[in-house]
Amino acid sequence: MGVINIDFAHYYECPPEWYWIPENNNWSGLHLWLVIKGRGEVQKENISYGLEPGVCMLFRMQDNYMVTQNPLYPLSVYGINISVNERIDELPEYVFLEDYALLKSLMRRLVDLHNMGDTFSEESMIMIRAALCEFKLSAHKNFGLPDYSDARLNNFVYQVRKNPGSKYTIQEVAEALHCSPNQCIRRIRKYTGFTPIQLVNRIKIDKAKQHLMATSYSISEIAEMLGFCDMYYFSKVFKQVTGVSPSTYRS
Numbered sequence: 639m640g641v642i643n644i645d646f647a648h649y650y651e652c653p654p655e656w657y658w659i660p661e662n663n664n665w666s667g668l669h670l671w672l673v674i675k676g677r678g679e680v681q682k683e684n685i686s687y688g689l690e691p692g693v694c695m696l697f698r699m700q701d702n703y704m705v706t707q708n709p710l711y712p713l714s715v716y717g718i719n720i721s722v723n724e725r726i727d728e729l730p731e732y733v734f735l736e737d738y739a740l741l742k743s744l745m746r747r748l749v750d751l752h753n754m755g756d757t758f759s760e761e762s763m764i765m766i767r768a769a770l771c772e773f774k775l776s777a778h779k780n781f782g783l784p785d786y787s788d789a790r791l792n793n794f795v796y797q798v799r800k801n802p803g804s805k806y807t808i809q810e811v812a813e814a815l816h817c818s819p820n821q822c823i824r825r826i827r828k829y830t831g832f833t834p835i836q837l838v839n840r841i842k843i844d845k846a847k848q849h850l851m852a853t854s855y856s857i858s859e860i861a862e863m864l865g866f867c868d869m870y871y872f873s874k875v876f877k878q879v880t881g882v883s884p885s886t887y888r889s
Contacts, residue, residue, distance in 0.1 A: 647752035654709035667721035678707035
C-alpha cells in the first residue's frame with residue numbers, strides 16, 4: 639500500500655444547510671469517510687451513491703464530487719485525509735457495512751490521536767492501515783466491488799439495498815450497468831460469483847434476515863415486502879442462501 643501520511647482526522651456534525659464540493663478545499667490524496675448518522679448523496683459524473691449510517695466512501699481528491707444531505711437528517715461522519723506515495727486503485731470507492739463497529743472504533747481513535755497531536759505516531763500508522771484493510775475486506779464480504787473501476791455495479795447493489803421490494807429482470811439490471819444482458823451476466827459473475835438474479839436475491843435475503851430477527855412481520859408479509867411472488871418461493875430462496883428455512887432462522 640506504500641507509505642501513508644495522515645493529513646488530518648475529524649468528526650463532522652454537519653448543519654442542515656451543509657453541502658460539500660471537495661475540489662473547493664484544494665485537498666489532495668484520499669479522503670476516507672464513515673457515515674454515523676443522517677442521509678445524503680454523493681454525485682460523481684453520472685453515478686450517485688446514497689449516504690446512510692454504515693456507508694464508507696473513499697474520495698479520490700483528483701475526481702469531481704458533489705455531496706448533499708437531507709436537511710431533516712443531517713450527516714455525522716468521521717473523515718480522514720491521507721496522502722500516499724503511489725496510486726492504490728485496488729481499494730473500492732463505496733462500501734456499505736452492516737456492522738461497522740470495528741471501523742468506527744479505528745476512525746474514532748485516529749481522530750483522538752490527531753487531536754492529541756499524535757498524527758504521525760506509530761499507533762496512528764497502525765490504525766490507518768487497519769482502517770483501510772477493514773474497508774477493503776468489507777467490500778469483498780458485502781457483494782460490493784473489489785475493483786473501483788466498476789462503480790456502476792456497486793451503485794446498483796446500493797439501489798437494490800435501498801429498494802429491496804422492487805423486482806429486477808436481467809434487462810433492467812443490464813440497463814443499470816449500461817451494457818447488454820450477456821455482458822451483464824459475465825460482469826456480475828466476474829465480480830461476485832453470482833448471476834444477476836442470484837445477486838439480487840441474496841441482497842433481498844440479507845434484508846429478510848433483518849426483518850426476521852428485529853420485527854414481528856409474518857413470513858408471508860416479509861416475502862411480499864421483498865418482492866417475492868409467494869411465500870413458498872421466498873422460503874425456497876431463503877433456504878438456498880442460508881441453509882435453513884425462514885421459520886428456523888427466526889427461532
